[in-house]
Amino acid sequence: MTVALLTDKYELTMLSAALRDGTAQRQATFELFARRLPDGRRFGIVAGTGRLLEALPHFRFDDTALAAVADFCDAATLDFLRDFSFRGDIDGYAEGDLYFPHSPVLTVRGTFAECVLLETLALSIFNHDSAIASAAARMVSAAAKRTLIEMGSRRTHEQAAVAAARAAYIAGFTGTSNLEASRRFGVPALGTSAHAFTMLYTGADGPDEPAAFRAQVAALGVGTTLLVDTYDVTTGIANAVAAAGTELGAVRIDSGDLGVLARQARRQLDDLGATGTRIVVSGDLDEYAIAALRAEPVDIYGVGTSLVTGSGAPTANMVYKLVEVDGRPVRKRSSQKESQGGAKQAVRLSKPTGTITEEVVFPVGQRPAGPDAGRLLTIPLVREGRAVVDVDLASARALVATGLTSIPWEGLKLSHGEPAIPTRTVAP
Amino acid sequence: MTVALLTDKYELTMLSAALRDGTAQRQATFELFARRLPDGRRFGIVAGTGRLLEALPHFRFDDTALAAVADFCDAATLDFLRDFSFRGDIDGYAEGDLYFPHSPVLTVRGTFAECVLLETLALSIFNHDSAIASAAARMVSAAAKRTLIEMGSRRTHEQAAVAAARAAYIAGFTGTSNLEASRRFGVPALGTSAHAFTMLYTGADGPDEPAAFRAQVAALGVGTTLLVDTYDVTTGIANAVAAAGTELGAVRIDSGDLGVLARQARRQLDDLGATGTRIVVSGDLDEYAIAALRAEPVDIYGVGTSLVTGSGAPTANMVYKLVEVDGRPVRKRSSQKESQGGAKQAVRLSKPTGTITEEVVFPVGQRPAGPDAGRLLTIPLVREGRAVVDVDLASARALVATGLTSIPWEGLKLSHGEPAIPTRTVAP
Structure with a gap:
């Protein structure tokens, strides 16, 4: 064309x-x-x-x-x-x-x-x-070797999103949520579920987070990442480990005070025996927020808006x-x-x-x-x-x-x- | 596709x-x-x-x-x-x-x-x-009925540029520099020349702005817009009217203190008898700069970067x-x-x-x-x-x-x- x-x-x-x-x-x-x-x-x-x-x-x-x-x-x-x-x-x-x-x-x-x-x-x-790429490289530097995932497609033009995923990968991000960037440029595609999936499991008795987690684990295996902040993070983590066992790949926290929540989550996961389960944080992260989380037990950062908009x-x-x-x-x-x-x-x-x-x-x-x-x-x-x-x-x-x-x-x-x-x- | x-x-x-x-x-x-x-x-x-x-x-x-x-x-x-x-x-x-x-x-x-x-x-x-569109509408409001042209394609992803031209047009811009937006969505395409064209007319004796203007007028007619700030605005306007006559469509000023230059340009054009020649200004304009030029004899604003980046x-x-x-x-x-x-x-x-x-x-x-x-x-x-x-x-x-x-x-x-x-x- x-x-x-x-x-x-x-x-x-x-x-x-x-x-x-x-x-x-x-x-x-x-x-x-x-x-x-x-x-x-x-x-x-x-x-x-x-x-x-x-x-x-x-x-x-x-x-x-x-x-x-x-x-x-x-x-x-x-x-x-x-x-x-x-x-x-x-x-x-x-x-x-x-x-x-x-x-x-x-x-x-x-x-x-x-x-x-x-x-x-x-x-x-x-x-x-x-x-x-210039914004992404600042985030990579701020993350001090921890993994960064680009997930900002929804915040920018749909074709710019593909190029943004490519640029972020060049700068050192590990992968992207964007499927077309994966197909066109070979950037590794990552992602498991959104809040909507958890909320889909709502019946006459109200929300059923355990059912949602069991369904996700059945489809994607225990190595998946479960999103634990739809209703309550502590309950979410308990439900997650109950559904996947201690081999659960990761939990993701997408809201709240991410530093505090990451510390609590690490302690709770360790107490439950899920010592290898990683912690993914996302939600309005930029290079400053990433740097501020350096001392916290965060394994993976998901970055959206600030990445695709060049962080200012x-x-x-x-x-x-x-x-x-x-x-x-x-x-x-x-x-x-x-x-x-x-x-x-x-x-x-x-x-x-x-x-x-x-x-x-x-x-x-x-x-x-x-x-x-x-x-x-x-x-x-x-x-x-x-x-x-x-x-x-x-x-x-x-x-x-x-x-x-x-x-x-x-x-x-x-x-x-x-x-x-x-x-x-x-x-x- | x-x-x-x-x-x-x-x-x-x-x-x-x-x-x-x-x-x-x-x-x-x-x-x-x-x-x-x-x-x-x-x-x-x-x-x-x-x-x-x-x-x-x-x-x-x-x-x-x-x-x-x-x-x-x-x-x-x-x-x-x-x-x-x-x-x-x-x-x-x-x-x-x-x-x-x-x-x-x-x-x-x-x-x-x-x-x-x-x-x-x-x-x-x-x-x-x-x-x-939201940023563009603020510019339209600030321009108080004067014409706005979207010319920011070069500052954003090449496909986002097409959508940006469409959004700006919806918000009330008169047209765009972008050809694909014209083809795909029918947004009027506008534009005449860049500094490079004037500089192309450089020979052994140095720059020859009059030759550049004559060439543009020969190709595009006296109704065209001549870019007068490549070397010196006052000389540029004199050269422009010499090349096109008093029926010259417009002059464009792309740098400097646009308010001061627009006033000087208006006076010079009027003195030369080019009372109908319009004044186009461009160069890092946003809604605030547009509003600040309200009292000046500006006829048309060309807006680039701030438009396609949503002005913040x-x-x-x-x-x-x-x-x-x-x-x-x-x-x-x-x-x-x-x-x-x-x-x-x-x-x-x-x-x-x-x-x-x-x-x-x-x-x-x-x-x-x-x-x-x-x-x-x-x-x-x-x-x-x-x-x-x-x-x-x-x-x-x-x-x-x-x-x-x-x-x-x-x-x-x-x-x-x-x-x-x-x-x-x-x-x-």
Whole structure:
């Protein structure tokens, strides 16, 4: 299915104007980057690269798409679109890498015509996915190795939910509630039951939680997770162990003071002999609540709303700017929106311990010399329109994990602050 | 294409457990509602109804979907899913209507099996679309009849962008930058050019803004909108009128102090004789910035990030709760999450002037009598699985417009406060 209409009208009107006088064929370089991190954030996680590479071959104007733009595109533009596929080159940061203000996350080279058409789709993918992955990575850091499950599908657009599950997995979440993310991206799908299931077992005599738990165990086995807070947590836990025995997989608590309830639940489970039964907590958790529960006997966090809404920063606010035309650097001079022209690459410097110290952005081909040459962050992603890297969530996950250990200690604080490392831009 | 996997795994595990013992066939009523409005908001706008009705016939488990769930669903569950289509009834608020805390926005009746499967998809659609429409309506109110254009596609997931454009249009925006929203929903598509187009006209002698403007006017006519802030706004306006003449449609300013620049631009345009040329402003506008520009000579607002992210409230936080099983009211008793059981309807009371005064939620069939019977908000949407209302954006737009004029004056204030009218829940 085409993705070509997931774009803004003005890209096509610009194309139309540029085709008339031949400027559409000028060689252009566009750069996708964030001028700043979301308010107070100390690092960002690049996500969306794989989804963009998967979308690229579908950025074609089929008959439906052509018909949709025929009322404002002239014949020459329609002819161009009919034959269009992106044949340029793309470099960029690997998916899962850290990014900071002015990191050249993506560099798109080709004719103006082909590069300008990708603007909206590329930004939509990176702005959404990076926002989610960046929030998710803070939660992963706050969880200090405990398991995180993404369960926010219901709080965001139904397709954004799928991408959010993917981004959370890249950031280090263990799985998702979302079935389509499991099918499409192989993210492990998790989940057992909601309050509605327990309430379904209501008869003339009122609620019958034991019957609900027995039914769930009969269907899903004793290793399942029973939701124990529909009526009363203490009774719920007693009912849960009565139904499943001491081999019960886990109990989930979705409301109340989760720290207090987790302690009580642990004690009650242990007293009942269910010492291996794990405790899942959920309900309006964000990175701060997760961190606040560190001292409590919580085994698994279920995170919903705050994950899919980027925990206060629902978009990464990346922009896609023309930086070079026919080899000449160009830049805008509008107030407060200055950026350096010319195509760029970046390296990240670190101490021998692995702790990162500086992001250095330099004009292409002018990598700074020195005893610490740093790690080159810019890698080839697309050549002549074809992806030259594999879309591999495992690699992206590994890169996030490495990245989080490379951030200076202060940079992992959840409080608002400056970026964890400075970005230095080398002038041409 | 199926939408059946845009759901959470636990709905299928619940289904599986409930099919084993026959409880899946119990008659159930689920209610979709918001326990509260987003922080400080005074009203919400229902959006998503039309999208849910359109999605409903596609909620089928085809071979791909069945294969995706085969590893955790037993044979009986797979058989059920293979034949599944929703055959129940849905009542709810009309799309575009106002809602308040505990308004029964949607009521879904059928077997537990068929109702529980819709949970995630219904919530995703309503939580996203209502969040956007609610934020958009505040902007529409703040704009005081001036034109608003939605241009935030690049700041949100590429499919969420399409739904956001639709929701903004329902709320009263005039159009969108998004081409797919235009094709799929008939939202007027708008837009002319970006800074990149102006910068494309850079030669050995440097930038050539006049050439860019001439090219755009040649392609799009003098009625086009020229973006004048790439280099210098005053020079840009002079170049714009030189290229298009005094019949120039509009100039757009995308950066800087928009109020000051709009005043200067108006004066300059008038001095040049371009008295009919309109002024479009954009760049990080939200409802507060829009309101602050009321006294300035701004004709059109372009709104991006704040629109598609719900202006601080990216999700409507609606929930989908089982309220009735086999005719018996049921409810959860967890801490802080109490809600009244039983299927409900609602009326909205108003003064003779049309100003609304109270939302009254009552058990189905127990509409309160009285001199002011109010307007019944709950209408039939689906009967035996088939939509019984037309999906009609024009009606939804009209309903929002009427709704905004019906809100008491204090309820339209942009500052944080209580809901514009109280909700009264009538006990059974």
